[in-house]
Amino acid sequence: MTATTLDAAPDVVPPSARTRPAPARTPFRRIQYVELRKMFDTRSGYWLMASIVITSAIATVITLLVGDRDDLTFDSFAAAIGSPMSVILPVIGVLAVTSEWSQRTTLTTFTLVPGRSRVLAAKLLNTLAIGLAGMVVALGVGALGNLVTSMITGVDPVWDISAGTFAQIVLANELGMLLGFALGLLFRSSPAAIVGYFVVNLVLPGLSGALAAAQEWWADNAGWFDINDTRFLLFDGHLTGQDWAQLGVTSALWIALPLLIGTRLVLRSEVK
Amino acid sequence: MITVESLSKSYGSFTAVDDVSFTAAPGRVTGFLGPNGAGKSTTMRVMVGLTQPGGGEVRVLGRRFADLPDPGREVGVLLDASAQHAGRTGREILTIAALTMGLPRTRVEEMLERVSLTPDEASRRVRNYSLGMRQRLGIGTALLGDPEVLILDEPANGLDPAGIRWMRDLLRDFADEGGTVLLSSHLLHEIEVIADDIVVIGNGRIVAQGTKEELLAGAGTLVRATDGTALAAALTHAGIPARPTSGGAVLAEADLTRVGQAAFAAGIAVTELRAADGAGLEEMFLALTADSQRESVDTTSKQAPTTQGAAA
Numbered sequence: 015m016t017a018t019t020l021d022a023a024p025d026v027v028p029p030s031a032r033t034r035p036a037p038a039r040t041p042f043r044r045i046q047y048v049e050l051r052k053m054f055d056t057r058s059g060y061w062l063m064a065s066i067v068i069t070s071a072i073a074t075v076i077t078l079l080v081g082d083r084d085d086l087t088f089d090s091f092a093a094a095i096g097s098p099m100s101v102i103l104p105v106i107g108v109l110a111v112t113s114e115w116s117q118r119t120t121l122t123t124f125t126l127v128p129g130r131s132r133v134l135a136a137k138l139l140n141t142l143a144i145g146l147a148g149m150v151v152a153l154g155v156g157a158l159g160n161l162v163t164s165m166i167t168g169v170d171p172v173w174d175i176s177a178g179t180f181a182q183i184v185l186a187n188e189l190g191m192l193l194g195f196a197l198g199l200l201f202r203s204s205p206a207a208i209v210g211y212f213v214v215n216l217v218l219p220g221l222s223g224a225l226a227a228a229q230e231w232w233a234d235n236a237g238w239f240d241i242n243d244t245r246f247l248l249f250d251g252h253l254t255g256q257d258w259a260q261l262g263v264t265s266a267l268w269i270a271l272p273l274l275i276g277t278r279l280v281l282r283s284e285v286k
Numbered sequence: 287m288i289t290v291e292s293l294s295k296s297y298g299s300f301t302a303v304d305d306v307s308f309t310a311a312p313g314r315v316t317g318f319l320g321p322n323g324a325g326k327s328t329t330m331r332v333m334v335g336l337t338q339p340g341g342g343e344v345r346v347l348g349r350r351f352a353d354l355p356d357p358g359r360e361v362g363v364l365l366d367a368s369a370q371h372a373g374r375t376g377r378e379i380l381t382i383a384a385l386t387m388g389l390p391r392t393r394v395e396e397m398l399e400r401v402s403l404t405p406d407e408a409s410r411r412v413r414n415y416s417l418g419m420r421q422r423l424g425i426g427t428a429l430l431g432d433p434e435v436l437i438l439d440e441p442a443n444g445l446d447p448a449g450i451r452w453m454r455d456l457l458r459d460f461a462d463e464g465g466t467v468l469l470s471s472h473l474l475h476e477i478e479v480i481a482d483d484i485v486v487i488g489n490g491r492i493v494a495q496g497t498k499e500e501l502l503a504g505a506g507t508l509v510r511a512t513d514g515t516a517l518a519a520a521l522t523h524a525g526i527p528a529r530p531t532s533g534g535a536v537l538a539e540a541d542l543t544r545v546g547q548a549a550f551a552a553g554i555a556v557t558e559l560r561a562a563d564g565a566g567l568e569e570m571f572l573a574l575t576a577d578s579q580r581e582s583v584d585t586t587s588k589q590a591p592t593t594q595g596a597a598a
Contacts, residue, residue, distance in 0.1 A: 034434070039355035040386065048386050055382070056373035118369035121336065122427065125363045126386045128335045128352040285336040 045127055046136040053110060062106060069098035070152035074159035086163045087172035091156030099152055103145050103187050104211050107194030110141045112204040120285045130281050145191045149184045179251055186248035192269045199276025241268040287312050287466055288435060292342035295328055302328045304490040310468040315461045317481030318470040325490040326470040330439050334363050346435055358387040361435045362428030367420040372413035376403055376423045380430060387431045401426040417444025436460060438469040442476050454480045474571045506539040510558035520552035537562055
């Protein structure tokens with residue numbers, strides 16, 4: 015066509031002016047830092063994290079005010095702090111994943127880092143790290159409460175949580191976060207995943223209990239299927255070999271499996 | 287450089303993108319034009335690896351997007367300006383992107399200035415942004431890594447006339463420095479004022495592509511007389527395909543000389559005679575997209591402007 019000659023002129027300018035060497039691959043630690051920052055850099059994210067400190071402080075103060083001070087030990091505070099933690103931490107696990115979808119930031123995230131598995135791995139590691147740090151902070155607040163109690167009563171504080179028990183409590187909470195994370199991947203919607211988490215945690219134990227009351231086999235063997243049954247044992251101290259085996263089996267069923275399916279879905283799904 | 291080769295994508299029985307091939311060349315602004323739902327966004331999502339293609343492939347700078355080691359440094363992408371976390375400030379959104387690409391923080395302030403977001407606006411949360419401000423922020427994110435290629439889906443949406451002019455100049459400069467720009471729009475006028483090359487898509491298929499000049503040339507001549515219908519009949523009689531439009535104007539598929547001579551031979555006084563530029567392209571755009579929307583296979587309107595040589 016004759017018109018081709020018209021635009022021969024702009025084509026004369028060599029387009030190689032911007033040809034540059036390819037940059038280095040985005041290092042994983044950079045992704046991890048960015049993902050961590052994204053968990054704190056909104057008001058809701060910030061207050062969710064702050065609520066770890068705030069609720070453990072409230073739980074400690076209430077324990078101090080309401081509890082029978084002569085009988086208060088470190089374990090009393092840990093138990094009081096444990097219940098808000100068991101709600102907040104899994105929600106953090108859920109939102110670590112779902113906030114990207116509810117705000118549609120995946121569009122940017124996955125175009126800047128097309129390796130979606132790297133983003134998910136970074137989120138998972140950060141979630142677990144926050145779980146650990148959160149528990150250390152929360153129990154630190156509890157320890158403070160324990161010290162204050164002893165100052166008030168004049169009795170030496172009782173430190174009745176061993177390192178082993180502490181590790182078990184952390185494990186129990188990390189498992190809760192993992193479950194939240196897995197449900198987040200599965201549903202990719204904050205309300206659905208959070209409701210899902212509480213169904214698993216609050217509704218299923220009731221159903222399981224009802225079934226156990228009616229059926230003897232289930233009463234004997236529920237531990238192999240019901241994650242709540244075994245996970246809650248972690249809070250109470252000593253687990254037998256069979257308890258650990260049951261924890262492994264139920265975790266595989268309730269955590270590893272949804273985690274795998276959810277990851278696969280996220281890796282292949284269309285991002286809109 | 288972006289190369290799209292025989293790209294297809296179906297959702298169930300619905301074919302969103304059907305055997306699409308085109309090239310966006312460095313140093314040029316390529317406009318991706320089509321009505322809503324024509325498959326522009328799907329094509330662009332496949333381009334940046336957010337959607338898996340059913341068939342065919344896209345290469346950006348010679349590689350699949352997923353194989354780019356640090357994509358933000360090579361390809362700036364803006365697919366949807368609304369897809370930003372409402373709870374983050376504009377500055378924070380750029381900071382996150384800069385950190386991901388390993389860029390210094392100073393780059394964020396530079397970019398805020400470049401896209402005309404004041405420090406005060408940058409400290410506001412995105413939920414308080416107008417669509418135009420979100421577009422500027424999105425364009426800022428795309429430009430942050432100093433890329434060689436820009437992929438922008440409907441970037442002019444929500445911009446005021448001054449904003450559109452600003453973006454036009456920005457993209458022009460980017461291309462003049464050797465960068466590749468692909469931008470989509472459903473508005474012909476937007477594409478017409480910005481693009482060097484135009485790819486028209488309708489119903490998932492490429493219906494026309496070429497340089498803007500080629501597409502304009504393909505649109506023929508606009509000739510006007512007091513009685514347009516008589517003029518059109520006279521031209522047709524002289525063997526020139528012509529159809530009356532409005533106000534005595536006729537679109538004729540021949541050059542100025544032939545049309546003028548034919549009118550003169552027929553004894554019709556011509557009141558206007560010029561190359562059919564914008565108006566002609568619009569007619570063509572409407573006709574082409576209407577054709578594809580009716581699913582009719584109108585090969586004559588399809589083959590005329592399809593010329594890829596100059597774009598490559």
